[in-house]
Amino acid sequence: MEWEGPMAETSKTKRAVASVTDQEALDFHARGRPGKLEITPTKPMATQRDLSLAYSPGVAAPVKAIAEDPSRAYDYTSRGNMVAVISNGTAILGLGNLGALASKPVMEGKSVLFKRFADVDSIDLEVDTENVEEFINCVRYLGPSFGGINLEDIKAPDCFIIEQRLRELMDIPVFHDDQHGTAIIAAAGLMNALTLTGRDFKTTKLVCNGAGAAAIACIELIKAMGFNPENVILCDTKGVIYQGREDGMNQWKSAHAVKTDRRSLKEALDGADVFFGLSAKGALTSEMVQSMAPQPIIFAMANPDPEITPEEVARIRDDAIVATGRSDYPNQVNNVLGFPYIFRGALDVRATTINDAMKIAAAEALANLAKEDVPDDVAAAYQGNRPRFGSQYIIPVPFDPRLISAIPVAVAQAAMETGVARRPLLDLDAYARELKARRDPIASTLQNIYARVRRHPKRVVFAEGEEEQMMRAAVSYANQQLGTAILVGREDRMRETAARAGIDLDRPGIALLNARISKRNDAYTDYLYARIQRKGYLFRDAQRLINNDRNHFAACMVALGDADAMVTGLTRNYSTALEDVRRCIDPKPGHRIIGASLALCRGRTVLVADTAVHDMPSAEELADIAEEAAGLARKLGYEPRVAMLAYSTFGNPSGERSERVREAVKILDKRRVDFEYDGEMAADVALNPKIMEQYPFCRLSGPGNVLVMPAFHSAAISTKMLQELGGSTVIGPLLVGLDKSVQIVSMGAKDSDIVNMAALAAYNAGV
Numbered sequence: 001m002e003w004e005g006p007m008a009e010t011s012k013t014k015r016a017v018a019s020v021t022d023q024e025a026l027d028f029h030a031r032g033r034p035g036k037l038e039i040t041p042t043k044p045m046a047t048q049r050d051l052s053l054a055y056s057p058g059v060a061a062p063v064k065a066i067a068e069d070p071s072r073a074y075d076y077t078s079r080g081n082m083v084a085v086i087s088n089g090t091a092i093l094g095l096g097n098l099g100a101l102a103s104k105p106v107m108e109g110k111s112v113l114f115k116r117f118a119d120v121d122s123i124d125l126e127v128d129t130e131n132v133e134e135f136i137n138c139v140r141y142l143g144p145s146f147g148g149i150n151l152e153d154i155k156a157p158d159c160f161i162i163e164q165r166l167r168e169l170m171d172i173p174v175f176h177d178d179q180h181g182t183a184i185i186a187a188a189g190l191m192n193a194l195t196l197t198g199r200d201f202k203t204t205k206l207v208c209n210g211a212g213a214a215a216i217a218c219i220e221l222i223k224a225m226g227f228n229p230e231n232v233i234l235c236d237t238k239g240v241i242y243q244g245r246e247d248g249m250n251q252w253k254s255a256h257a258v259k260t261d262r263r264s265l266k267e268a269l270d271g272a273d274v275f276f277g278l279s280a281k282g283a284l285t286s287e288m289v290q291s292m293a294p295q296p297i298i299f300a301m302a303n304p305d306p307e308i309t310p311e312e313v314a315r316i317r318d319d320a321i322v323a324t325g326r327s328d329y330p331n332q333v334n335n336v337l338g339f340p341y342i343f344r345g346a347l348d349v350r351a352t353t354i355n356d357a358m359k360i361a362a363a364e365a366l367a368n369l370a371k372e373d374v375p376d377d378v379a380a381a382y383q384g385n386r387p388r389f390g391s392q393y394i395i396p397v398p399f400d401p402r403l404i405s406a407i408p409v410a411v412a413q414a415a416m417e418t419g420v421a422r423r424p425l426l427d428l429d430a431y432a433r434e435l436k437a438r439r440d441p442i443a444s445t446l447q448n449i450y451a452r453v454r455r456h457p458k459r460v461v462f463a464e465g466e467e468e469q470m471m472r473a474a475v476s477y478a479n480q481q482l483g484t485a486i487l488v489g490r491e492d493r494m495r496e497t498a499a500r501a502g503i504d505l506d507r508p509g510i511a512l513l514n515a516r517i518s519k520r521n522d523a524y525t526d527y528l529y530a531r532i533q534r535k536g537y538l539f540r541d542a543q544r545l546i547n548n549d550r551n552h553f554a555a556c557m558v559a560l561g562d563a564d565a566m567v568t569g570l571t572r573n574y575s576t577a578l579e580d581v582r583r584c585i586d587p588k589p590g591h592r593i594i595g596a597s598l599a600l601c602r603g604r605t606v607l608v609a610d611t612a613v614h615d616m617p618s619a620e621e622l623a624d625i626a627e628e629a630a631g632l633a634r635k636l637g638y639e640p641r642v643a644m645l646a647y648s649t650f651g652n653p654s655g656e657r658s659e660r661v662r663e664a665v666k667i668l669d670k671r672r673v674d675f676e677y678d679g680e681m682a683a684d685v686a687l688n689p690k691i692m693e694q695y696p697f698c699r700l701s702g703p704g705n706v707l708v709m710p711a712f713h714s715a716a717i718s719t720k721m722l723q724e725l726g727g728s729t730v731i732g733p734l735l736v737g738l739d740k741s742v743q744i745v746s747m748g749a750k751d752s753d754i755v756n757m758a759a760l761a762a763y764n765a766g767v
């Protein structure tokens with residue numbers, strides 16, 4: 001078995017993550033701003049001057065420059081980083097022809113994947129016609145708007161004509177992802193599967209079920225890579241595509257027709273080494289799998305449901321290498337591994353096309369990556385495991401952070417070597433480094449946190465269990481196999497709200513707990529009374545707090561070990577919720593409670609502290625905050641560089657208010673802490689390496705990633721401004737330093753924020 005860690009204990013076919021329900025998917029798409037995309041400007045549009053520059057009269061200057069030299073469009077417009085995802089919805093995944101409008105969720109999805117994985121801006125365009133000429137005419141004139149065209153989910157054979165014609169008509173890459181994206185990934189997986197089973201391209205016998213867009217492109221690519229055409233049999237709904245067949249044929253199928261007396265998929269598969277499924281759910285039967293050669297390679301790539309599930313294959317034989325198009329099984333052969341990165345490379349060299357050399361380079365880069373050791377920072381993408389090249393790991397996962405630097409470089413290099421690059425890149429190492437910087441670090445951090453919790457599931461109590469968002473978050477927590485979500489509230493109320501909101505609470509991993517009638521109330525009351533009796537509270541006050549106040553009840557559950565962690569805060573302000581919790585739980589010995597917020601902006605993550613607890617910290621408290629925040633940064637996988645912020649930098653301008661910060665730095669010196677810190681400094685010095693260079697004595701080795709604010713007001717104001725004006729995602733404040741794990745969400749938080757906080761609380765409870 002190739003997986004280290006807990007994956008090794010699971011069966012080959014175990015799904016890596018839980019699937020989602022239809023209702024969750026509908027809610028996900030509907031909530032907030034419907035859909036998955038929005039457009040935001042990249043330039044300020046605030047003043048009259050901004051408008052004069054962005055629009056009339058200023059805009060005339062770039063217009064004239066582009067008219068004179070079209071290549072200047074790459075300098076003055078978004079064209080160079082913009083890809084259109086275009087479909088008419090005639091072959092939406094494996095769901096069939098459901099029309100242009102119904103394809104929009106998939107196309108929006110592809111657009112966001114472009115952004116998420118490769119920082120390519122993308123917009124979906126659904127073209128409402130099944131007429132090939134109309135479609136071509138609609139798209140052919142869009143070239144000036146985009147750096148590339150990604151065609152998607154257009155049925156065969158129309159897609160072949162459309163792509164071919166558009167490639168001839170347009171001078172930017174036109175790439176039908178279902179054809180070539182799929183072919184590249186399947187070829188990469190196949191190369192590795194052949195290596196693992198000791199086969200070669202020349203003698204291996206492959207049967208491909210499906211003779212549409214994806215299938216034809218897959219077999220064309222593997223033949224271009226050396227597969228013997230006589231060893232490849234193509235099947236469609238009418239069975240084997242043999243020479244002389246007339247029914248249901250077209251020129252693309254005919255090109256791959258073979259001389260054979262086999263007529264059905266069943267007959268074709270007898271003794272075959274490889275099955276490629278690019279057809280429909282359930283097309284491959286157990287009997288067929290049984291008849292394949294030893295160590296068969298089965299790529300059941302139909303989406304969303306494969307031709308056969310890995311579980312079904314495992315019931316029949318244990319020597320198969322199985323891949324599917326889905327993310328919830330090992331070996332996901334899906335074009336998502338390719339299209340973002342292939343376009344990234346093509347755009348960066350302003351390629352005129354994506355040619356075979358670029359496709360093969362991408363396939364080889366992908367295949368090679370799976371053979372490399374998985375470094376620590378990559379293991380998170382693999383649910384915290386460290387996969388080793390083998391039958392369960394023939395291809396990297398889409399979240400593998402190495403893809404962004406490996407594939408575009410290979411594609412760009414091939415484009416340059418084959419003369420289709422309009423802007424060659426001279427230093428590919430520097431390009432690889434630039435690509436790495438496009439990675440979104442918080443996503444892998446959260447991914448890591450979720451993976452670790454999944455391996456060590458935790459019981460998290462959701463104190464405000466009657467609230468709809470809390471219920472949704474609890475369901476999502478349970479569904480993602482993070483542990484048990486305990487909802488505290490009156491059961492009848494919870495069920496009423498759940499029924500109204502269409503939330504199913506009767507599922508594994510959800511527990512409903514009525515505080516009033518809990519058997520543990522006496523124990524909680526005694527515990528709480530012992531803590532607050534000398535603070536002006538009577539026994540009956542403690543009793544009331546436990547029976548009526550869910551924060552006290554939930555915090556006592558965690559304090560007495562009936563739950564591992566707690567989330568609250570949806571209906572009460574932060575400080576009130578914290579006071580409730582503090583009545584029940586102390587700080588960890590030797591620690592100070594602080595709040596720290598993770599702010600993610602333009603691919604950069606900083607931790608800002610203290611965003612929740614200390615109003616005007618003393619120098620000593622600032623030093624403590626720096627220590628707690630540095631500890632949290634390490635826990636989240638960052639090597640802390642703590643910048644002690646003020647309005648002044650190293651004494652200039654001098655002022656009393658910065659004195660505390662300077663003093664805090666001296667205290668940290670005395671404490672001989674084991675992380676980088678310096679200050680006082682202004683925020684621009686901390687964050688901008690160029691400005692920091694003006695202070696060569698500064699002890700930070702790079703821009704600060706932990707920003708200790710001089711006071712609560714500056715912390716709160718700056719993080720909220722980052723969020724509202726800077727478009728940052730802010731997670732937190734995360735509560736640090738408590739002896740038990742509690743997180744307080746902000747009032748009115750969305751369920752997705754609550755799940756993140758619940759996962760962080762679970763993570764903090766020790767995983």
Ligand SMILES: NC(=O)C1=CN([C@@H]2O[C@H](COP(=O)(O)OP(=O)(O)OC[C@H]3O[C@@H](n4cnc5c(N)ncnc54)[C@H](OP(=O)(O)O)[C@@H]3O)[C@@H](O)[C@H]2O)C=CC1
Nearest residue numbers: 093094156210211212213214236237279302303325334335
């Ligand atoms: N994993 C991945 O990355 C990708 C997976 N796919 C999947 O591949 C499948 C096909 O997509 P695409 O090529 O775009 O679609 P097309 O409509 O272009 O082609 C579909 C092909 O599948 C054949 N087919 C359908 N049902 C069966 C069946 N039961 N037995 C045999 N052949 C069948 C059709 O046969 P006929 O010609 O006789 O009509 C046709 O040749 C879909 O499930 C899709 O989700 C596609 C792209 C990427």
Ligand SMILES: CC(=O)C(=O)O
Nearest residue numbers: 093094178303334335
């Ligand atoms: C993955 C994909 O593009 C498809 O199934 O159509």
Ligand SMILES: [Mg+2]
Nearest residue numbers: 093152153178
């Ligand atoms: Mg598709």
